[in-house]
Amino acid sequence: MTHDHDLVLRPTATQIAAALNPPAGRNGGDLVVEALAGLGATTVFGLPGQHALGMFDALRRSDLTYVGLRVENNAGFAADAYGRITGQVAPLLLSTGPGALTSLAALQEAAAASAPVLAISSQVPSAGLGGGRHGYLHELRDQKASFRDIVKSVHTVRRASQIPSAIAEAWESALSAPHGPVWVEIPQDVLLAEAGLPVVTAMDATPRDLVPRPELTAVAADLLSRASRPAIIAGGGVVRADASGKLLALAEKLDAPVVTTFGGKGAFPWEHPLSMQSWLEDRHTTDFLEDADVLLVVGSGLGELSSNYHTFAPRGRVVQIEADLGKLESNHACLGIHADARLALSALLETVEDRRDPSAAERVSALLAKVRDRIAGQELTLEQELLAAVREALPDDSPSFWDMTILAYWAWSAFDARRPNTMHSAQGAGGLGYGFPAALGAAAADPGRPVLAVSGDGGAMYSIAELATAKQYDLPVTWLIVDDGGYGILREYMTDAFGESTATELSRPDFVALAESFGVPAVRTTTESLREDLAKSLDRPGPSVVVLPALLRMFAPTHL
Secondary structure, eight states: OOOHHHHHHSOOHHHHHHHHSOOSSOBHHHHHHHHHHHHTOOEEEEOOOGGGHHHHHHHTTSOOEEEEOSSHHHHHHHHHHHHHHHSSOEEEEEOSTHHHHTTHHHHHHHHHHTOOEEEEEEESOGGGTTSOOOOOTTOOSOTTHHHHTTSSOEEEOOSGGGHHHHHHHHHHHHHSSSOOOEEEEEEHHHHHSBOOSOOOOOOOOOOOOOOOOHHHHHHHHHHHHHOSSEEEEEOHHHHHTTOHHHHHHHHHHHTOOEEEOGGGTTSSOTTSTTBOTTOOSSHHHHHHHHTOSEEEEESOOOOTTTTTTTTOOOOSEEEEEESOTTTTTSSSOOEEEESOHHHHHHHHHHHOOOOOOTHHHHHHHHHHHHHHHHHHTTOOHHHHHHHHHHHHHSOTTOOEEEOSSHHHHHHHHHOOOOSTTOEEESTTTOOSSOHHHHHHHHHHHOTTSOEEEEEEHHHHTTSTTHHHHHHHHTOOEEEEEEEOSBOHHHHHHHHHHHSSOSSOBOOOOOHHHHHHHTTOOEEEOOTTTHHHHHHHHHHSSSOEEEEEEOOOOOOOOSOO
């Protein structure tokens, strides 16, 4: 009896001939790039270093497109964004020790946001592995230990023959739900050694589908069908699973109001009659969700931000669909369904009964009116006008990447993403410096449409070197820098808590002159001319910078 997998594994005559006569001049680095290309990679990010030179030398013998950034952490942010935008694995090539460690914050963000990043690092020569102190350059006692708590899986290669299998295993891990970063490390001598092995072919690393338990979806469907006041919280898992259409169909079938988390922006139409938008840091929204007799949470762990800083206390039944076991039922007792959001929503759509509730849209409208009234009472017209100007200037299908800055905090709640998978921020791990290098990664994924990056002046200084990257690759990224002379959000936090701020005021460069010194067009704008200047910059090919001097304020919190 012949099995399908036997047919897949049996080499053809052409493959046998190629295997017996591998091309000369290849090294371990060639096995890396051949494996990546065989798995479907087209673009890689990174930064070379002494131990990784074998990998980078092999790039010039491959068809892979290389985008090199100036700092490893920024290369990690770029790979993160590439993975978010495409839904495919983003290879990140790094050197050993300091180079590897500099990527840690970016990999933490990728883990928090479930971005499929495949980090491939060099290691000291094989003789230095095992924990002894040999005195090699960049040597760590156990390099992979620094990453094990952050990434989904770690893989150490010790022989060239192990390279394709290790990369395939890591690739599958990165793409298995929930997506996330993975770590592969290869010693310098393995990367440099002549590869007498055949050219890598027939690579396959297809992850298994994460299918919901049918008995659990049956119970969830029954609860939702009989609910009097159902509601839905849609998280980033809906966006990553490309399940926005399924979510819309289910919400309309149930007449269930929907709120999107900050990571789930765009998962549900902003102006839909059932849309509560994204006002999760508002007690009116929290009260509304607590009043639901059945709450469906899809693709969210109900963490700090999504739970209004853990003040959310549901009174009804909670059904949680989540691909990450670590997030499932971690904050609230519920019916937990471990599944990919798209597959679980599909199952629910097939089994829930139609229910009509004319009051649902009315209750949503009343909620949003309460939210508007609360914000209107705080005299924050400038912030709302600036956010509206950004929205008007940005094409609907253009992605935007927001750093940890006051305008981004506003955008989490108040910005209409309009399309799924177009608004991204560093709110997963909360580190500075994400916006601009991430936008570069998105532009590398699709250079045919403009990309927006938004930073404060403090966050901008983390990634200012990447102006050189933007210019070198002529990437269509417009960088909006809101210059308030310091770490604005920390200034607010400290002033509120202690009456005055410390260590938040910053000396900074003339950002316009600095951008122009890189050959990047730049303009200093005003609150009145922001929309026009931003639209012009986004319409211009290649990179550009728009600097807005402005002191912004946050709306008052409701969780204190």
